Amino acid sequence: MQKKLKQLLGRTEFYVFLIIVAVGLVIQFRSGKFFTGNNFVDIASAMIVPGIFAVGIFMVLVSGGMDVSFPALASLSAYATTKLLLDMGYEGSVLLPLLIAAVIGGLLGAFNGFFIGYLNLTPMIITLGASSVFKGFMQGALNSKQLAVIPAGMKRFGTTYLLETSNSLNQTSKLSVAFLVLVAVVILIWFLMNKTYFGRGIYAIGGNPAAAKAAGFNVKRTKFLTYTIVGVIASIAGIIRVCMMQQCHPTNMLGMEMNIIAGVVLGGTAITGGAGTMTGCILGTLLIVLVENSMILLGIPTTWKSVFTGALIVIGTGVSALQVLRANRAADKAKARKFRKEGANV
Amino acid sequence: MISLKTAAKKNQHVVRLLVIMVVWMIFMAITRFEKFYTFSNFKTMASQFPEFGVMALGGMLCMMTGGIDLSCVGVANFTAVVCALLMTALGGENGVLPAATFPLFVVLPLVIGAFWGAFNGLLVSKIRIPPILATLGVNELLSGICIVLTGGGSYSSFPKDMTNLIVTDIGGVLPVRLLVFVIVAVVIWFMLEKTTYGTKLRLLGSSEKVAVYSGMKTVPLLIRTYMTSGICSALGGLLMLGTYASARADYGSQYTLQTILIIVLGGVSPLGGKGKMSGVILAIFVLKMLESGINRFQNISSYYISLIWGGVLILAMVLDYVTGDKRSRG
Incomplete structure (x- = not known):
């Protein structure tokens, strides 16, 4: 029992959780609006996109890498997908947009992964350059503009709600079904990171690449696949954001990278790689989202x-x-x- | 002939940059001769590059230690906003700034830069936060303070006497901004090549362990390095205040990428230890020439610049890889 308690006290996740509770109590004390159904639903809704991004960044950080290009990557693939489907006059469900975005995102992620994995170049600088390339390609080659109309299927997806709450003032808060995508991504990547050979390889190369290689992990391929998967995850987040906002604004995701990375690091993921848990990643992101969302409540x-x-x-x-x-x-x-x-x- | 060959091999990056520069100059001579090769164009370039040039020189020192300074733009904008607000406080809105206070606005950026630089250095050396995160956090913090101070918009109703002085050309030929760049460059060159500081810096970048075991005090050295970088960024901010004649939280946000691009192109290894100042200075010139040249083609959207910078950065890294230069491998 004592040993378990000591273990708990030694974990970053526990302190992040305490801080979250403390922040919640302060907000409750100041505004009286924290422990309400509406607020919880609002925060859950605000968690969807940053949460999915965070899962991707979590993988990269554990592998000992860095990715600052994911907002530009997500913007580019979400914009390209939306524009393509609008031009096609696509009316079907959200599955095809998700699939197309995932493919584009995978290709763009593989672009990062090739340089970082196979050529072994510094991740920070490659992704900084890639971020600029993606943004330039979107604004220059695709001539991106704000799209006020999005395909009907995506709009339907964005306006389907899991649950609705309302308070005495008749203000309602709605939670989009996209929340299920976040849950699915979290479970899937948790499984991948903890229960598969590939996932353990990510931890191993983050801890010590030379030792991982000696232990028989294919370091280059693991790095390459990690960045590719991150590209897929980020693009899914991008499409979901477009669905939820019901319009496509090409540049408003840019600049999100710092908050997301900060959240994951706050949750105890080592920036030097090799350590970190999914629980910590989600709690850290929750803390950042909570602080950002509660500024209005705090006045x-x-x-x-x-x-x-x-x-x-x-x-x-x-x-x-x-x-x-x-x-x-x-x-x-x-x-x-x-x-x-x-x-x-x- | 052999000595020329070894010299070329030793200065691989300088040679490469010279080739790029010559090719580009020939290309511009063929396509847009009358628009590019004018005295006023070269004067414009000479007065525009110093603002990111000084930032790149400071960032170069940080990268030589194996670190990185991503707070350049934050420090620069913070300096610009604080200076502008203080100018208003002293001279009144759109008023006249007493000439006696001018030296204050030379000292103030130095103090602000030294303070935030030392703060960065402390986070990196003493608390041992990875430089990427520490400086990005400080950057976010400083741009946040700028947004609070300016209310998010641009602030331009300050007395312009001092900033007008910055944008003038001495004798109509020599831009004051270029002079500032030259002074900064000479000081940093002296520090790097003529004092033990430069040697220690490179040793620390090559191997921190060796540096520690050979009895070097790495903490003060790192703090000094980030302080120098902070001062350079703050001076860049003062120049930006002159160029834009206003201060804003998000001016020059493209400079973060641009300075890193310059430093890497100039042959400084992102892992630290190696690098020459001549390469970095040449990279500053090359980048400005490329930008100015591209701007001569009206049909190329300015958005392509970001595509080109990113592409060039990745290409430079790949070239280092292909030429067997193991420096840039992570």
Whole structure:
């Protein structure tokens, strides 16, 4: 029992959860509107797109990589898909748009994956360049403009609701069925990361690429496939965002990358790779979404949004970096002690 | 002849950039000679590149240590906004700024840059946050503060006396902004090549472990490096305030990518340790020439610039790979 408690106290996820509860209590205290059905539904709804993005970034970070291109990637594939289907006069269900976006996203992700996996180039710089390429291609070659009308099937999907809540003032909050996609992606990637050879390979190459190679993992292919899967996941998030907003605004996803990465890192995923859990990833993202969504409830002007997320990134990553530092120091001390003991025996 | 060959091999990146530059100059001479080869065009280029040029020089130092500074644009805009607000406070809205206060606005950017740079350095060296995250977080924080200070819009009702001075040309020929760039470049060149700082910096970038075991104090060194980069970015911000004659939270957001592109093209390894200042300075010129040249073709949408920059960045990395230069491998 005590051991279990100690284990729990040693986990970042536990503290993130505590902070979430604390933030919730503060909001409840200040506005009295936190523990309401409407607020929960609103937050769940706001979680959908960042949540799916976060799952993708989680995979990349665990593999020891970095991806800052996913908002541009998602924008490009969502825009291209929507435009293509509009030109075709497509009326069918949401499955085909999801499929097309996933294929485009997979190709764009493979573009990143090729340079990072097979050529072993620095992920940060490659994805920074790729982000610029994707954006330039969308705005230059595709001449992107805001699309006020989206295909009927996508609109239907965006306006189908799982549940609706309303309060005494007759304000209703609705949760889109897209929430199920988030749940599906989370479960699928959790399974992939924890129960398959491929997923364990991602953890292994993030921890130590040389050791992973020696253990028989195909490092290059694993990296390549990771970025490809991230491209697919990000594009699905992009299409879902278009469905939920019921219009396609090509550039309004750009700039989201920092908040998402911050959320995943806050949840305990090591930026150096090799460690992190899906629970932490989702909790960290929830914390960021919660802070962003609750500014209005707290009466803080929305102009302060970036200040808060910036501070959250610096403090959050600082705390987890200090933890790593302390752990390393403890390990060093233990080593030194062992060394002294052995020396005394000789 | 042999010495020329070895010199070329040693300065691979410089040679490559020179080739790009010459090819582009010939291309421009053939296609748009009368529009590109004018004195005023070259003067415009010389007064425009310093703002991102100084940022790139600071960022170069960080990358030589194996780090990265992504807070350049945030620091620059923060400096511009604070300076503009203080100018208004001293001279009144659209008023006249007393000439005696001008030195203040030279010192203030240095102080702001040093402060945020030291903050970055502290996060990276003492708390050991990966540089990418630390500097991106600071960037987000600073652009957030800029949005709060300006209310999200652009702020231009400050006294323009000082900024007008920045955008003038000395004797109608030498832009003040170019002068600032030259001064910064000389100072950084001196630090890198004539003091032990440069050697220590490269050693730290090659192998932090070796640096620590050879008795180097890495923490003050890193803080000093990020401080220098912060000061460079703040000066860039002052130049931007002059160029745009207004301050805004999201001016120059393309410079983040552009400075990294310059540094990598200039032959500095993203893993640290190696790199020459001559390459970076040449890369600044090449990039400005490319941009200015592309702008001479009206039928190319300006959106393509972002496509081209990204493409060139990836191409530069791939070229390093193909030529067997193991520096840029992650």
